[in-house]
Structure formats: C-alpha cells, structure tokens
Amino acid sequence: MAYLGLDLGTKTLGIAISKTGLIAQGYEEFIFEEENYDKAIEEVLRIIEKEGIDKICLGLPLNMNGSESKMSGICREFKQKLEERCNIKVDLVDERMTSMLANRILIEHDISRAKRKKVVDKLAAQTILETYLNGGN
Numbered sequence: 001m002a003y004l005g006l007d008l009g010t011k012t013l014g015i016a017i018s019k020t021g022l023i024a025q026g027y028e029e030f031i032f033e034e035e036n037y038d039k040a041i042e043e044v045l046r047i048i049e050k051e052g053i054d055k056i057c058l059g060l061p062l063n064m065n066g067s068e069s070k071m072s073g074i075c076r077e078f079k080q081k082l083e084e085r086c087n088i089k090v091d092l093v094d095e096r097m098t099s100m101l102a103n104r105i106l107i108e109h110d111i112s113r114a115k116r117k118k119v120v121d122k123l124a125a126q127t128i129l130e131t132y133l134n135g136g137n
Contacts, residue, residue, distance in 0.1 A: 002051055005129025006044065006058045007095065007121050008075055013040045014121030016129040017051060024129035026122035037078050041085060048086055056088050057132035059095030059124065093132050098124040 001021050007014035011034045015027040027047070032039040047053065058079055061071045079090045102123035 001054045004053045004056045005125045007125040007128055008078055010034055012121045014125035016126035018129055024126045026126045029122045041082055045086055056090045057093045058090050059128040060092040062094055062096050093128050095128050098127040101127055
C-alpha cells in the first residue's frame with residue numbers, strides 16, 4: 001500500500017510519500033501559480049500514476065481554536081476535486097502545528113532561512129502523513 005501526504009498552500013504543495021505505511025519521507029515541493037489549484041491537482045495525479053498511490057491524506061488548516069479558516073475551505077474544495085479526478089478517498093488531517101514543527105526541526109538542524117523556505121512544505125507534508133499513518137486522522 002502506498003500513501004501520499006499533501007500540504008496545500010496558495011502557491012506551493014508539499015508532498016510526502018510512504019511505500020510501507022510505517023515511515024513517511026518528503027517527496028517534493030511543487031510550486032504553482034498563486035491559487036492555480038488545478039495545476040496542483042494535475043501534479044498529484046501524475047504522482048498517483050507514477051507511484052501507484054492507494055491512500056491520500058491532506059492537511060486541513062484550522063485556526064488554533066479549532067475553527068475553520070479561509071484556507072480550510074480551499075482545502076475542502078481541493079479534496080473534492082481531487083477525489084473526483086482520481087477515485088481515491090482523501091482523508092483530512094488537522095495540520096495546525098505541522099509547519100511550526102517543520103520549522104523547529106529545520107532550525108534545530110541549523111538550516112538557513114533561505115534553505116528552510118525551500119523544504120518546509122515538504123517536511124510539513126511528511127509530518128501530516130506521519131500523523132495520518134499513526135492514526136491521527
């Protein structure tokens with residue numbers, strides 16, 4: 001079983017993969033024109049085909065009090081469009097702390113701000129996928 005974890009932003013899509021269902025690894029950070037989510041969906045479809053993905057989880061950005069944000073609605077719409085195109089159920093995962101955790105890990109490893117910016121979404125996607133694999137969906 002192959003799993004895909006996604007961290008959707010307005011211009012980037014962090015992507016992580018797990019072929020074992022035990023360990024997630026960063027796959028790529030896909031950059032697209034601002035709010036061109038159809039382009040991001042096309043990239044996910046390409047990866048699903050290439051990697052033989054069976055399960056998908058998508059980070060759901062909530063406010064710290066648990067309420068939904070504007071981006072929550074965008075993620076829900078992305079989820080619906082992706083499910084329609086790939087026939088794989090997309091599970092949502094609370095991602096409130098993933099980017100903060102990803103940044104903390106990179107800072108602890110003394111990664112420069114410029115390099116952190118290039119990999120933080122991929123690491124956030126990895127954290128989302130690990131949360132999902134550990135039953136946190």
